[in-house]
Amino acid sequence: MDELSKKLNRYFPGRVVRKDLTKKIKEGANVPVYVLEYLLGMYCATDDENSINDGVETVKNILAENFVRPDEAEKVKSKVRELGRFTVIDMITVKLNEKLDIYQAEFSNLGLKGVEISPQYVKDFDKLLAGGIWCIVKMSYFYDEEVKMASPFNIDSLTPIQMPHMDIQEIFEGRKHFSKDEWIDVLMRSVGMEPTQLEQKVKWHILERMVPLVENNYNLCELGPRGTGKSHLYKEISPNSILVSGGQTTVANLFYNMASRQIGLVGLWDCVAFDEVAGIKFKDQDGIQIMKDFMASGSFARGKEEKNANASMVFIGNINQSVDVLLKTSHLFEPFPEAMANDAAFFDRMHYYLPGWEIPKMRPEYFTDEYGFITDYLSEFMREMRKRSFTDAFDKYFKLGNNLNQRDVIAVRKTVSGLLKLIYPDGNFSKEDVEEVLRYALVGRRRVKEQLKKIGGMEFYDVHFSYIDIETMEEKFVSVPEQGGGKIIPEGLSKPGHLYTVGRGKSGMIGVYKIETEVVNGTGKFEKTGLGSDREAKEAIETAFRYFRANSKNISGTISTSKKDYLMHVEDIQGVGLTSELALAAFIALCSGALSRPVQSQLVVLGSMSIGGTINKVEELANVLQVCFDSGAKKVLIPMSSAADIGTVPPELFAKFQISFYQDPKDAVFKALGVE
Structure with a gap:
């Protein structure tokens, strides 16, 4: 164990897991990381090598015995019937059958539908009603020929594979024992990355990917080459985010279904990520307008009422050309579909543009073998931090330059707040700490503004972002790396002609x-x-x-x-x-x-x-x-x-x-x- 792993085990006992164990089992089992680490946290929370090996074997056996593979669904159903009782690990989704006035569960891999479930589980875990949760379910089998409509399968007990509760004070207390750089490295390892192999700016970009999970109604765009792990965090690491693959969706699914009077994904998840922005397509004409409304205000109107929701929006996509070529011939939002590509008002709602081309393609050495937080513990910490706000953190030391309009100010404040929540959750930071975060926030919003200037022209001319030190009244400007610090027209006299x-x-x-x-x-x-x-x-x-x-x-x-x-x-x-x-x-x-x-x-x-x-x-x-x-x-x-x-x-x-x-x-x- 290196020093950081020892410190983690000392101050967060039982909350950490060795990430190479996750990797080893993950390669053979198609379950999300947070499912695996929940089990590893139960059986391998120790530094004794023999106990760890025993724990790994136990987890492997549980997955082999109880995890339902879709092609073995019939075999598992037969086991439940023959043994009378059996425990399975599966993704459970629940619907209300109003005709029978009961809740019915659907098992994703097992392929079972219409299994009655107690209303208490639905009250305790409302995500069962939207998108579903991975659970450990004890099932029994009883066939009653009198009741033709009911499923013979019964749910005796259901445990979501997520932490039941979170004590945020534990994080605040533990954080005091780590320096800023150590804590950033802990967060890197918790999402599976090895910080010793990453440049400083790459670490900051990976932290920025986490901001939509700690900040309400945060809009992030990340475009870059393939294979840089853009969607990994939203798909595998957090059970509170959902990845909409392919981009095709409906207003009813995303926002509000007027027929069933149910709120869509934005009301049920902390973060909705769109994979492959090039494919974003709404079947409804007004889809993009409603999305714009929601991204700006966190609310949207459907039918007679206005609905509020807290979900952050993340837009992920690939850039196929080099950034230099794209900047010369078009703009950095070009991969978006045509309906959005020239809509400056849509992109103006982006709080940050993360430069995916600055993150290396993932290779084996970038993944850690050391200890990090159990991803579910990390997710609950991030979820708890959504209730807090650090948007006014820099007002004590700095004010923003006159080129930032109201939307720019909101974007910068939200980014600053999100990063401070991750790095300094206890609110203990200095002026230098805030300045570092503020500069990073200004660069990402300026990147958005530079592209808006190309799309919308004069309306967005004020891109020269700066901040002023209240103490010295010194104004400092930030530039966007890919725009090039060196100006096209050099200083000094040129040659004749x-x-x-x-x-x-x-x-x-x-x-x-x-x-x-x-x-x-x-x-x-x-x-x-x-x-x-x-x-x-x-x-x-x-x-x-x-x-x-x-x-x-x-x-x-x-x-x-x-x-x-x-x-x-x-x-x-x-x-x-x-x-x-x-x-x-x-x-x-x-x-x-x-x-x-x-x-x-x-x-x-x-x-x-x-x-x-x-x-x-x-x-x-x-x-x-x-x-x-x-x-x-x-x-x-x-x-x-x-x-x-x-x-x-x-x-x-x-x-x-x-x-x-x-x-x-x-x-x-x-x-x-x-x-x-």
Whole structure:
């Protein structure tokens, strides 16, 4: 045993289990982890190797004898009949038969239906009525030929394979004996992971997966590669969450069945996880609207009344391309079905976007052989913590920056609350502890906001999330790793003939383009590269060179178009497709190259021109300026014809730039080169 396992056994005796035992038996028995660990906790809660081996054999025998395999259902039924009494482990679901006024149980693997069950069990364990629970059931058999309708099978006693009660004070007391890092490692081991093999950020992501289980009405999205264990926690570890596989569902099943007047999954489970978001489909037209309503407020209207429920929503799916490609060509919510993929209001309700691509694919060494909490104990702890709230925990030390709107604030508060409940359940944390959690929460919500900006444009322009230290009034900003800390437009002067412009690409998205021009001795030839087969972009560059040849002497008498060759390369930096709005920028780049004079530092040139030099105004100026800002531009050159649109730009965005207006192409060249 390592030190951490010894500490766990010392402070939580009987509440821990050696996870390699779970693994060994799990590979041969198709039962959820919490079923196995309940049994292992009963028979192997010791550190004596011989007793453990005996306990493992006992558990194996119980599973071999009593666990019902679907293909052996008839054999087990026969055993109950022949022996008169027999104990089985099976998934039990209960329905009320109102015609006979009795509750009837259905055995999942045994295939039995209509077995009468005492109302007391239904009162004590209401989850029997929704989705069912794994139970140890003592059964008997009595056939009465007088009663034709009744099942001869009887339930003598039923024990859910879950902890009957939980003393939260036990966790609070035990937690005091562990450091922050030790406690995080305990949580990792409790869900089966080996912390010594995981990077720090991966541990935080696995903790974030647990937040929907400790926080009410929390909406989490995790998209990433296959094989990173996205659904494992919701399917195997917690008996309080349900995994909706395939994504197909109905409003009646998920929210409320108006015919039977029964609340759906959101009222009966702590967490509803949708596996494979690409397949989410409602048979009802209003399904997504009701889901949006529920995700925002925790309530929904069906029929005449409004219903409240506490379930968290988790959306899990696969990203098939690399994140870089997805960020350039689309947005990170693209795997969602079409009905949702462009619905910014739906994604705005996500409290956190967990970057699944930062979690490694699961290999044997990532699974632990050490001690961790029995998963059922862990689940009950998480369930108990749902009754508490730490949403105001950071108010004592920090306030949030002005780029966060009300939805952003709620999202960040919920994430902070959830992580603090997991790491510091006793509420004992310092300013540094809170700051670490707050930064993590801001990054995940900013990731949502960055994608919303791509889907919904200007409405979501304020993505520069920050928090302010109340003591020093210092404002600290957070960035999203995959957006890249390095800006597209670097600081300092670029080479002569190099400049940036922003325009709408073939894909319909606004992107940044870099034009590079080389001027060498020659005979007046003009070569262009990087344009592929895009006819409109080629025409725009040709227009620029023809205008340059005709008007270069107006710029400077030193420019030669007959004794120099001009080579131009256009780069579509963000992969949004080439644009037809390149002529004016290309003309300035040619003049800059010919004069060997660089354009101003961190400048973006906006606007395009016709072959006669007529300037066209910039469409969607606010969105274009937002892209300029995100790319690192400090100065922007705008056509005078766009001055009327300045009112559409949020003042705080407009204030980020040094803006110059130009009247015509010649004016644009002088202002770009800093020649007044």
